[in-house]
Amino acid sequence: xxxxVTSVYVDDQDKALRFYTEVLGFAKxxxxxxxxxxxxxxxxxxxxDGTELQLALNNNPAAKVYQQAIFEQRQxxxxxxxxxxxxxxxxxxxxxxxxxxxxxxxTASTIAVLNDTCGNLIQLTQLARW
Amino acid sequence: xxxxEQYAPGPARGAEIHKDGEKWTLVLVRELRHSPEKVxxxxxxxxxxxxxxxxxxxxxxxxxxxxxxxxxxxxxTPHVTETTVTRANAPKLLEYNWGDRDIRWExxxxxxxxxxTLWHNIDRxxxxxxxxxxxxxxxxLDRLLHGTPLGRMVAGDAIKFGEWQRLNVEYARxxxxxxxxxxxxxxxx
Numbered sequence: 001x002x003x004x005v006t007s008v009y010v011d012d013q014d015k016a017l018r019f020y021t022e023v024l025g026f027a028k029x030x031x032x033x034x035x036x037x038x039x040x041x042x043x044x045x046x047x048x049d050g051t052e053l054q055l056a057l058n059n060n061p062a063a064k065v066y067q068q069a070i071f072e073q074r075q076x077x078x079x080x081x082x083x084x085x086x087x088x089x090x091x092x093x094x095x096x097x098x099x100x101x102x103x104x105x106x107t108a109s110t111i112a113v114l115n116d117t118c119g120n121l122i123q124l125t126q127l128a129r130w
Numbered sequence: 131x132x133x134x135e136q137y138a139p140g141p142a143r144g145a146e147i148h149k150d151g152e153k154w155t156l157v158l159v160r161e162l163r164h165s166p167e168k169v170x171x172x173x174x175x176x177x178x179x180x181x182x183x184x185x186x187x188x189x190x191x192x193x194x195x196x197x198x199x200x201x202x203x204x205x206x207t208p209h210v211t212e213t214t215v216t217r218a219n220a221p222k223l224l225e226y227n228w229g230d231r232d233i234r235w236e237x238x239x240x241x242x243x244x245x246x247t248l249w250h251n252i253d254r255x256x257x258x259x260x261x262x263x264x265x266x267x268x269x270x271l272d273r274l275l276h277g278t279p280l281g282r283m284v285a286g287d288a289i290k291f292g293e294w295q296r297l298n299v300e301y302a303r304x305x306x307x308x309x310x311x312x313x314x315x316x317x318x319x
Contacts, residue, residue, distance in 0.1 A: 033256035034263065034284070035184055036229020037205040056207070 004051060005041060008077045009058035009067045010118035013040050016055040019117055023095045024080075026053070044080075053078065058119065067119050074100070076113060076123035085110050085126035134280045139269055139293050142300035145261045154254040156261055160268045162244045164275040166237040169244045170221035172271060173235055182271040184263060184284045191226055194218040200228060204284045258305060262297035266290060 010016035017040060020026045026042035029052050033039075041052035058064050070077060082088050085103050089112050093099060100121060101113035105128075112124045148155040162169055172178040174192035179185070185200040194215050202209040217225035217234075224235040234249040246268075252260040266283050273280045283290050302309035 031255075032259060033253065034205055034259075035200075035202045035209075036211050036231065037202045037209040038256075039206050060210075 005054050006051065006078065007054040007056045008116070008118075008120050008122075009063045010055045010116075010120070011058055012118060013038055013055055013057050016040075016116070016118045017042070019097075020053070020055065023092060023097050024116075024122075025091070055118075071119060071121060074113075074121060077116075077120035079123045079125055081125050081127070083126065085112055085124050088112075088124055133273075133278060134283075137269070137273075137280050137283075137290070139266050139290070139297060142261070142265065142297050142304055145265075145301060145304065147257065147305050148249075152254070153251060154257055155249050155251040156257050156264070158248045158250075158261065158264050158268070160246050160248075160272070161240060162246055162272055162275060164243060166221035166239050166244045168275055169237055169246055170224075172275060173224055173237075174218070174220075178274070180282070181274050181279060182267055182282055184267055185228065191215055191224065192218050192220060198226075203282070254307070258298050258302035258307060258309060261301040261305075262294050265297050265301075266294060 017028060017031075020042045021028060025045070027045050027048065029041045029043040029048075031038070031040050038057065040055045042055065043050060043052050056063075058067050067077070089099065089103050092114060097117075098115045099112055100115060101111065103110050103112045103126075108128050110126045110128065113121050114124070116122050144159045146157045148157055170192070172182065174190050176187045176189065179187050179191075183203075185202050187198050187200055189196060189198040191198055191213075192215075194217060196215050198213050198215065200211050200213050202211075211229045213226045213228060215224070215226045217223055221237050223237070224233075226233055228250075231253075232249070232251050236247040236249075238245040238247075248264060250260060250264070263284065270280050270283055299309040
């Protein structure tokens with residue numbers, strides 16, 4: 001058993017795909033549709049066969065309520081790890097993303113939080129080395 | 131070997147694309163050796179739909195104005211949408227939505243059978259996938275009506291997955307579009 005896919009809810013899958021690829025720099029991995037259902041995932045170009053992130057449409061009431069509630073609590077919907085959070089912060093900010101938290105030292109790591117424009121906060125984490 | 135194991139869908143055929151700007155509609159035609167009344171029942175009755183359609187319905191689709199929940203079969207996560215039947219002129223014309231897309235069925239009597247036409251305005255990026263999926267569904271429908279059911283096979287059915295991928299590529303070629311690269315790593319032999 002492996003952790004191969006995790007999901008975030010998004011309010012628009014096309015908009016989300018643009019943001020997660022063009023702004024964050026991930027690559028589209030799987031995109032197929034069956035009737036009204038669309039399975040859409042991205043992966044990191046640094047780990048193309050690694051864990052995928054599913055961009056799931058929040059087209060059911062429970063998903064919308066959940067997404068909105070954790071957003072209002074400023075809770076990240078997903079967390080990505082990086083070796084260079086300051087570099088990623090500058091790169092992603094230059095592509096127009098809004099950060100709700102610039103790189104900030106916390107226990108054992110440096111974190112930054114951005115708005116994915118699809119209803120989520122996303123946390124970038126760089127573990128401290130000591 | 132069972133019928134289901136022996137079944138192989140034929141080549142891509144009977145499909146056209148109608149283009150209205152960015153809005154593309156898949157048009158599939160299939161001649162069935164059964165009466166329009168029998169085909170109508172297969173298109174509207176939940177017990178029949180469960181044997182061949184890519185969705186389950188929690189009520190009959192045969193009455194105009196009814197609201198019915200459609201559950202996409204074999205989606206990677208559960209997926210339910212609500213549909214409203216907008217036209218139901220038995221046994222000739224049936225219209226409803228599936229998600230934000232329109233489905234229209236037309237049944238024309240032939241000698242000893244029915245010419246069934248489906249209009250489905252699938253997103254252009256997924257239209258060859260849809261044609262491949264409906265192709266297999268129609269084969270299963272034909273066998274069901276004939277009294278030799280194969281059992282429902284939807285797009286992701288493991289047994290016929292390679293055949294579905296082949297049809298997807300063939301339809302994409304017929305429609306003059308690039309075949310969707312899915313799955314990303316070629317798994318077909």
